[in-house]
Amino acid sequence: MKKAEKLPERPDTPCVAVCSTTFDEICRGCGRSVVEVAHWVSMAPADKERVWKRILAEGYPRRNK
Incomplete structure (x- = not known):
């Protein structure tokens, strides 16, 4: 990524407080890996x-509806 390139405005974190990595390494709420x-x-x-x-x-982040 070029230094002069402006990044899009995003929330501070993709976290949606639907945290679950029980069965795999990917959070079912935000889609990020545990790392x-x-x-x-x-x-x-x-x-x-x-x-x-x-x-x-x-298709993340996913919120409970």
Whole structure:
């Protein structure tokens, strides 16, 4: 990602308080891996944006309705 490229406005975190990684390594609420959740606060903005793009393409975050 180019340094001059502006990142889209996003919420601070994809977390939707529907946390579940009981049966696999991916949260059923936000779509992040256990490692991504654990390191989110220290990730660089460009790394967070890559995660956002992936989870949005996969249909996350998911909220209980």
